[in-house]
Amino acid sequence: MKLSALYKDLKDTLGSALEARMILDDYAGVRWDDILTEPERELPQSTLDQIEEIKNRRLSGEPLSRIAGEREFYGRIFALGTDTLDPRPDTEILIEAALKACTSPPKSILDLGTGTGCILITLLSEWQESQGIGVDLAQGAIDVAQKNAERHGVKDRATFIQSNWWESVGGTFDLIVSNPPYIPNQDIANLEIEVKNHDPILALDGGNDGYDAYKIIFSQLKKRLNQGGTALFEIGIGQCGYISRLAEESGFHVNAIHPDLAGIPRVVEISCGDKQKKIDGVA
Numbered sequence: 001m002k003l004s005a006l007y008k009d010l011k012d013t014l015g016s017a018l019e020a021r022m023i024l025d026d027y028a029g030v031r032w033d034d035i036l037t038e039p040e041r042e043l044p045q046s047t048l049d050q051i052e053e054i055k056n057r058r059l060s061g062e063p064l065s066r067i068a069g070e071r072e073f074y075g076r077i078f079a080l081g082t083d084t085l086d087p088r089p090d091t092e093i094l095i096e097a098a099l100k101a102c103t104s105p106p107k108s109i110l111d112l113g114t115g116t117g118c119i120l121i122t123l124l125s126e127w128q129e130s131q132g133i134g135v136d137l138a139q140g141a142i143d144v145a146q147k148n149a150e151r152h153g154v155k156d157r158a159t160f161i162q163s164n165w166w167e168s169v170g171g172t173f174d175l176i177v178s179n180p181p182y183i184p185n186q187d188i189a190n191l192e193i194e195v196k197n198h199d200p201i202l203a204l205d206g207g208n209d210g211y212d213a214y215k216i217i218f219s220q221l222k223k224r225l226n227q228g229g230t231a232l233f234e235i236g237i238g239q240c241g242y243i244s245r246l247a248e249e250s251g252f253h254v255n256a257i258h259p260d261l262a263g264i265p266r267v268v269e270i271s272c273g274d275k276q277k278k279i280d281g282v283a
C-alpha cells in the first residue's frame with residue numbers, strides 16, 4: 001500500500017487526521033512532509049501489519065497513549081501503567097497554577113494520589129531544590145511513578161509511598177497537590193470508552209457525590225499544610241462551589257479558581273486562612 005493511501009485509510013477510519021499522522025510518525029517514522037513529498041512510497045509489509053493492529057486497537061476504544069504505554073505531560077514523557085490515570089492536558093493547569101502561586105520554591109511537596117507521578121515529578125523538575133512525597137493506594141502506580149522519577153532525574157528528591165491517603169504519611173508540607181478521583185460513581189458508565197475502559201476505576205471513582213476523596217483530604221489538611229503554604233486540587237465539572245465551601249469550612253482561604261482550556265473551573269488554589277485573617281486584620 002502506498003503512503004498516501006495508508007494515510008487516507010487511517011484518517012478516514014479513525015476520523016482523525018491528527019491520530020493518523022501520530023500513528024505514521026510513531027510506528028513508521030513517517031512525517032507529514034514525507035506524506036506530501038513521497039505519496040507513492042511503499043512501506044514494508046511488517047510495518048503495514050503493525051499499523052493495522054494499532055488501528056484496530058484504537059478502533060476498539062484504546063487511546064493511542066495506552067497503546068504506546070506513555071503520554072506527554074508538560075513537555076515530558078511519562079510511562080503509564082494499568083494502575084495509573086492517563087495524564088490529561090487539564091492537569092497541566094494545576095502545574096502552571098502551582099508555579100505561579102509559589103513565589104519561592106516550596107521546600108516540601110506532597111502529591112496525594114500520584115498515579116504516574118506526573119504532577120510531583122514535573123514540579124520537582126521545575127524546582128531543583130524541592131523535595132517531595134507521592135502517595136498512591138495502588139502499588140502498581142508507585143512502581144510506575146518511581147520509574148518516571150528516575151527517567152526525569154528527580155529520584156533522589158522524590159519518595160513514593162503506598163498509602164490509603166494520609167494513613168502512612170508523616171510530616172508537614174509547604175505545597176500539597178492532588179488530582180483525586182472525583183467522578184460521581186453513577187456518572188462512570190457515561191464516560192467515554194477511552195476513559196471508562198482504560199483508566200483505572202480507583203483513579204476515577206469519587207463515590208456517590210464525587211467528593212469522597214476531597215472529604216478525606218480536607219479532614220487532615222489543616223495539620224499537614226505549613227503556615228503560609230498553598231494547596232491545589234483538580235476538580236470535576238460543577239464541583240467548584242462545594243470544594244470552595246469545604247475549603248473555607250476547613251479554615252482555608254480560596255485564593256483562586258483556575259479554568260481549564262475549555263473555560264471550566266478545574267483547579268482550586270487555597271492557602272491557610274489564618275494568614276489571610278491577619279492580613280485582613282491589618283488592613
Ligand code: GLN
Pocket residue numbers: 085088179180181182183191195203204205234
Ligand atoms: N479528568 C478525568 C476525566 O475527566 C478524571 C480524573 C479524576 O477523576 N481525577 O475523565
